[in-house]
Amino acid sequence: MAAARARGSGKSRVGGMRRFGAKSARLRGGRGLPEGGAARHSACAFASRRPPPPSPFSPPPPRPPRRRWSFQGQQVLLPGGVTSLSWPPMDRYVVKRPHGEVGDGGGKRPRAERPAAGQPPWQEIRAEGLSCDYWLLFGKAEADVLFQQLEEEVEYFQGEMTKLRVFGKWHNIPRKQVTYGDPDLTYTYSGVTFSPKPWIPVLNRIRDRITSNTGHTFNFVLINRYKDGGDHIGEHRDDERELVPRSPIASVSFGACRDFVFRHCDSRGKNATRHIKPIKLQLAHGSLLMMKYPTNVYWYHSLPTRKSVLAPRINLTFRKVMTTGKK
Incomplete structure (x- = not known):
């Protein structure tokens, strides 16, 4: 049955x-x-039935949400007046400018060179009272060559020219320093008046590249060499009376990547009247940072000590200095 x-x-x-x-x-x-x-x-x-094997064309599983960074108290200015408060750490202040646009809009300038293939465009760094442009001016191979030439050809100050006066006291400069520029120019910084040495080919090469990319010309350069992370420069503003009013300063970096910090003048020290977070950048080997007006009116900048950095860094700040008869 x-x-x-x-x-x-x-x-x-x-x-x-x-x-x-x-x-x-x-x-x-x-x-x-x-x-x-x-x-x-x-x-x-x-x-x-067994579940079928996953198809190579199947969509990937959903990713966990990314961590979003926010910059409290500062707004990032974007094209069209849009603002944003959530950016990655370095890019939180960065606004990409349209391709082919250079300079700060102050008059007609020579046409800038187009970036090389694979080279990122100009980036605008904006905050309250801060206006900077950032650009990888040299590729790695060319930057390596220029760094080696600077190490071999630049002659730094010695003796009394290696001291600065801070709050009435003289201190040794915690780095090497020298100035180059046009004849008959002088530049006074922290109680010391510098007379520039004549231009050398490697400096002319760097200066010409800046001019071809920005349209700005410069007649003076201050060079600082930091042997490692122990060498540094304190908070200061490049607002000396010898500078042409409202002229930009072109800062070119070679060698080790170091933290470069902006701090608003209203948020410094114990008597700060406002709480504005500092802006920290890391300037790449062969990069150009254009500090435009009114950055040096409201913001101090510094290169703090970083003991973990063992390699040298050379920074060149190209400036427009008034001739003796115009000061």
Whole structure:
């Protein structure tokens, strides 16, 4: 009787396992079964199937949400007046400018060179009272060559020219320093008046590249060499009276990447009147930072000590200095 019932239902027992016969396979999905049988048979068939292997064209699984960075108290100015408060650490102040646009809009200038293939465009760095442009001026290979030439050809000051007066006291400069420029120019910084040395070919090469990319000309450069992370420069503004009013300062960096920090004048020291977070940048090997007006009116900048940095860095700040008769 049991065997007859098994044959009649299309099922058989083999080794204690129940298997569906050909008839039940044809009836999957409910075709020819009484009401209720379709559900039972289709459910068993679905449970017995293995999940198909993932297709190479299947969409990837959803990614966990990324961490978003916010800059409290500062707004980043974007094209069209749009503001944003959530950017990655370096890019939070960066606004990409349209391709081909250079300078600060102050008059007609020579047409700038187009960036090389794969080279990122100009980037605008904006905050309250801060206006800077950032650019990778030299590729790595060319920057390496220029760095080596600077190491071999630049002659730094010695003796009394290596001291600065701070709060009435004389201190040794925690770095090497020298100035180059046009004849008959002078530049006074922290109580010391510098007379520039004549231009040398490597400096002319860098200066010409800046002019071809920005349209600005410069007649003076201050060079600082930091042998490692122990050498540094404190907070200061490049606002000396010898500078041409509202002229930009072009800062070119070679060598080790160091933190470059802007701090608003209203948020310095114990008597700060406002809480404005400092802006920290990392200037790449071969990069150009154009500090435009009114940055040096409202913001101090510094290169703080970083003991973990063991390699040297050379920074050149090209300036427009007034001639003696115009001061």
